[in-house]
Amino acid sequence: MLPRVRAAVAQLVAGLGAGAGAEPPAEPGGGDGGSPVSPSFCRPAFLQLSPEELRRADDHTGRAVQSPRDGRRRLPWSTGYAEVINAGKSQHNEDQACCEVVFVERKPSPRGRPPSREGGEELDGGRKGFYFHYWALFDGHAGSGAAVMASKRLHLHICEQLRDLVEILQDPSPPPICLPPEERAGLAEPSRVPHAEDDREVPNNAVPRFHLEKAVSHESLVIGAIENAFKHMDEEIERERASQRLSGGCCALAAVYLMGKFYVANAGDSRAIIIRNGEIIPMSREFTPETERQRLQFLAFLRPELLGKEFTHLEFPRRIQPKELGKKMLYRDQNMNGWAYKKIEEDDLKFPLIYGEGKKARVMATIGVTRGLGDHDLKVFSSNIHIKPFLSCFPEVRVYDLTQYEHCPDDVLVLGTDGLWDVTNDKEVAGVVMEVLTGYEPNDPCRYTMVAQELVVRSRGVLKERGWRLANDKLGSGDDISVFVIPLGGPGNYT
Template sequence: MEDGYGVITRHKIEGGSQLAFYGVYDGHGGRAAVDFVADKLGKNVVAAAAAATTMSRHQAAGSSSPSQQRREEEDDVTAAIRAAYLTTDSEFLSQGVRGGACAATALVKDGELYVSNVGDCRAVLGSRGGVATALTSDHTPGREDERLRIESTGGYVSCGGSGVWRVQDSLAVSRAFGDAGVKQWVTCEPETARVSLTADGDCRFLVLASDGLWCKVSNQEAVDAVAAAAAAGGGSGVHVAGSTDPCKELVAMARSRGSRDDITVMVVDLQPFLPV
């Protein structure tokens, strides 16, 4: 088992704001990378986001309109997440240990949802209307922009008889933590999407999972299964009395369809984060 996960909730920062962090990680080449990332990334993201928020508020005080301050703070948080990913990657590489890890993470702050990823872990948003929206895009060597990025720096991608695209004939993801041997091409630069969680909005829950789920279950099927499990429990939210039934349902679905990869699923109920 080379998957991992991490949760940090109700982390208070200056000004009364609170941060919540959720992450799912998929290791390869051993557990060293996934264990390190599961322990460090959330802490680094929360610390960097808190520091960025405090700094931006001090700098903007009295010099910008409230809406301009808000936009600048959101940009600073996105930049902080990027810095935390790169810092975590650098910290792991400095240990000289082999292996790597993919990640999909979510940071919730002041009614804003920041979803980031490297590799093929994925985050999918479930709406009140039941529509599934992928907030991440898998980083694979077969993705055209990823292939062009790799080739522009002297690397190459190839597709073997199994139909799997690989970097330098070895790695099946194009972004990840670790993987020192191909680090020149396999960056840990995350892509981040931001979604506003408004009281009258359509955001209901978020599904974070490793590719052991997504190789057999579509985005829409995952959202449908979570909504059905919640409805069966008789609740209006996602988790009924703290139940993990939606997660178990998705793991069972992937297994029944032949997934033999490690599978980790996390469902985040977004209702508590909506403004009153």
């Protein structure tokens, strides 16, 4: 095995469980040698932390829980939020959060053409469009730059992608398959007189062999807009990474409430669940080297040059030793869920594309998540092999229709970074939610913040001689933890 791959393995073994990606070497003048920090590093603006509170928030020893304070601007829908810094694995809290109400203004109609569809909501000033509510968590790794930028920009990309859809989404008829070109729509050519035959249908009595159109729902248009917004956000991070010193990358989890539906988009290992009448409804799944093994292997199979002649796309139960050449060993490729035996050849001695199990699994011995934003400069340790081709910026989007159910004030959507889920499962989260909410009046707007704080505290644990410990004395989360608790029921929530 090549020396640099051995070095990568040694680094991997030494740092297992230390986060999603490998920490890059300190840049010149970078201070203490930790993760490089973007000049724009900050905590979420809605926290409105004082200088003293910012110092407490940055203390790895005390790990004080931060939430929006009473008397300050309340988050939309009385949303609860809490966060805490890690136990020292990076210099700063690399989680970021955003909560916004965004107005999507309809694009101006092309010159000379009146609006073709009715039903747009006209607001003060004659603007037509609609609002969407937005919550997002960004779990940064190997630096905070990508997470900070995404927290400030992703909702704007979603807004821009929705602008073409304002009239379409407000019209109950099926979406048009084609939109007219913006620069020529509605402009007739003065020298051209239309002929009757231009509109003539060609007679055809034959039964069509194939259906030529697909039915496209309004819901799928919103999903496509969110997916494209993630792509444009990733492209912006790539363009700005040099001038803005956008270090590392980030997992992204966003919830968009639009026209009675929640769209939960996840790219990474953060997660979301809905708790409705005590029932747990998963609204995302983690994207890790194990969950996306076949996608990664298939890409490596199609483009073996991405492996740099140092990795193999095949998976084996353990590392193969040179003395095992010619023997048969269990393996699986991109087409297999089960296992089979193959004769070990020289090429199989290369390091596996995916190595390790569970939270310790890594792509090319480097990164433990397979979707997210950024990471454009990420390479295998001491090599020129880029890992970005294997990392997808596209989220999986799940939809929840609020209009299909009667929700009570105790029904919530919980968004959390992996610092929460690493030590707390869905059932435990639901238990905390129900336990805390029963102690407050249903109309108390602070109750959801108290839930978020309790979730963070119980996942962080209490500092003891052997580190941060949970109530059962198991190791607490040493990662950054960020949590949104969004109420789904109650008066005035859907405005």
